[in-house]
Amino acid sequence: MSTSRFTKYMISQAMKDLLEKNSFEDISVGDIAKQCSISRNTFYYHFKDKYDIISWIFYSEITPIIGETNLGNWTDGLLRLCKYMQQNKSFYIKVLHVQGQNSFTEGLIEFYSNLVENLLLEAKADNILSHDQIRVISHFYAFGLTGVLMNWAKSGMEGDPEPVVAMLEELLSGELFRKLFALQKKGRKKQL
Numbered sequence: 157m158s159t160s161r162f163t164k165y166m167i168s169q170a171m172k173d174l175l176e177k178n179s180f181e182d183i184s185v186g187d188i189a190k191q192c193s194i195s196r197n198t199f200y201y202h203f204k205d206k207y208d209i210i211s212w213i214f215y216s217e218i219t220p221i222i223g224e225t226n227l228g229n230w231t232d233g234l235l236r237l238c239k240y241m242q243q244n245k246s247f248y249i250k251v252l253h254v255q256g257q258n259s260f261t262e263g264l265i266e267f268y269s270n271l272v273e274n275l276l277l278e279a280k281a282d283n284i285l286s287h288d289q290i291r292v293i294s295h296f297y298a299f300g301l302t303g304v305l306m307n308w309a310k311s312g313m314e315g316d317p318e319p320v321v322a323m324l325e326e327l328l329s330g331e332l333f334r335k336l337f338a339l340q341k342k343g344r345k346k347q348l
Contacts, residue, residue, distance in 0.1 A: 214263035231325045238317035269298035
């Protein structure tokens, strides 16, 4: 691990330690620097602000968990993410309340938007959809996936996330709608 990466890791650990006892809003750059025994200048050499730490944590810890995702296994990555968040529950519950640029939520939305776009392109959706349509669909699903994940997390991350992930898989694949339409058709036949 390079010296710069090690310093970033130490700063992120200091942020995590401080979040055990404080809200994100109550933590200052000075607090973080003091916690890991560095100067404010050293902090600013590695990060723009405390929000930048959240972004770095997302890209250094979360992206490897969900990053190796394709059409066949995207739910595996989502399930790994949920389990990782459960293992680090106190930290993630606090950072999920941080909104705006470099937030955890923003990172997830960007990741899942790119994922859905890649899934659509892998399925050759660009043969029938315009680039703008693919982008809108990708954002729609990214906001939905992230919203469901955020609600689960903000409600305490209780229970096994697997049933929710399975439902999201059915929604994204269209399988849930096929089942509902089949049931609806079946119900109409019974009424006749």
